[in-house]
Amino acid sequence: MHHLDIEIDRKQFSMIALEEMVHEDSYARLMDVFVKALPLDKLGFTHVEHETQGRPPYHPAVLLKLYMYGYRHGLRSSAKLHQACLVNVELWWLLKGLKPIPRTILYFRKNNAPAFKKAFQHFVILLKEWKLIERETIAIDSFKIRARNSLKNNFNQKKIDRHLEYINGKIADYNQQLDQADGTGQRQEIEEKIVHQLSQKQQYKAIEKELKNSGQSQISTIDPDARGVILHRNVVNVGYNVQAGCDSKHKLFVNAQTGNVNDTNALADMALEAKELLKVDRMNTLTDKGYTTGAEIARCSKNNITTYSSPKEHSSQKNGLYDMQDFKYSTQDDTYTCPAGAVLHTNGSIYPKRNHRVKHYKTKACKGCTLRQRCTKNKNGRFIERSIYQEDVEQNAARVNHNPDYYRQRQQITEHQFGTLKRQWGFTHTLVCKKKHVLSEVYLCFTA
Secondary structure: OOOOOOOOOOOOOOOOOHHHHOOOOOHHHHHHHHHHHOOHHHHOOOOOOOOOOOOOOOOHHHHHHHHHHHHHOOOOOHHHHHHHHHHOHHHHHHOOOOOOOHHHHHHHHHHOHHHHHHHHHHHHHHHHHOOOOOOOEEEEEEEEEEOOOOHHHEEEHHHHHHHHHHHHHHHHHHHHHHHHOOOHHHHHHHHHHHHHHHHHHHHHHHHHHHHHHHOOOEEEOOOOOOEEEEEEOOEEEEEEEEEEEEEOOOOOEEEEEEOOOOOOOOHHHHHHHHHHHHOOOOEEEEEOHHHOOHHHHHHHHHOOEEEEEOOOOOOOOOOOOOOHHHOEEEOOOOEEEOOOOOEEEOOOOOEEEOOEEEEEEEOHHHHHOOOHHHOOOOOOOOEEEEEOOHHHHHHHHHHHHHOHHHHOHHHHHHHHHHHHHHHHOOOOEOOOOOHHHHHHHHHHHHHO
């Protein structure tokens, strides 16, 4: 194969302008225009204004351009970004030859976490003004990333008990060996092992106390906000469950949050945040069955948000007896009618059941019923528990079942972006600790 280009003599002096070295369609040019248009002082970035005396700090526009360019190309650590400043021609042009040191780059991300969120929200508002988002349908889904906290530094009560049981067993073994030891040197070695185990025991006791005081089911010692999550195929790792909302028109992100290890209680908060940001009176949401919770669906309905969340199968036991679906509910009378024709009434009281609130429906007709053996094994007869949000759940299920093509858009809207973030940009783990800093990385990715 013949080379058509002529090689340049390395020792030849050349007159080169940075403007000529960056292609007119380069992403760096787009990033330069975007950052210049941001009201950095109103967004809360530090050092927009500074004292005239002394050596001035880097302007936040310089470091924001560096971060957005880096995240767009899979460069997230301060060391890699600094190295890119030394060798990347587009960054020479973008930063006008400035080369911030790794410490400066690192602390800019650490000290401007709230500003990154406001910058992303400002970007979403621009998308709205440019009519690149239609604000009618928002698909909400989540993806998981690993935290800066190993699994061995994540504890729940069961894990602590297992460690304490092991330590107590080792101490008992060492005491037994101590009784049988002959020489002074051997006894001293065993005593040192016992002291070490007692020290370990104190550490686990301190972690146990901290866990109880936190009121949580688990605790992480390096990153206190990180939790044990299922990454894939039942593989558990310590990380974050990142919620993301995408507009259906061009599949662009509109908001993000991170909180619980699953999606159970995330729907309403995400939907309300998106609705407030987009300034709409009504909107629809598309979610998978992990978000299908009665309380969350009802909260959305009260705020003019129509949910399309994949219905869950009913939790009643499949034991060969009449299923709850065999009982007909009357909305007008607030009663159930059983397969034998008897009516089950409620006293109107609401009872707590785990994380739910339910009403009980009973009838005295079970005593002489000929179908009792096919209905219940309870000596007091059959009773039904109905969630106070059951009507909202059923309406949601009806919407999904009557609009399968509309609901099927969910995967098309969200899944591709997650693949790009993880596979192409390498966003499978976070480089920072605590929720607000993790979200700053998320907002940087979404904006870039």
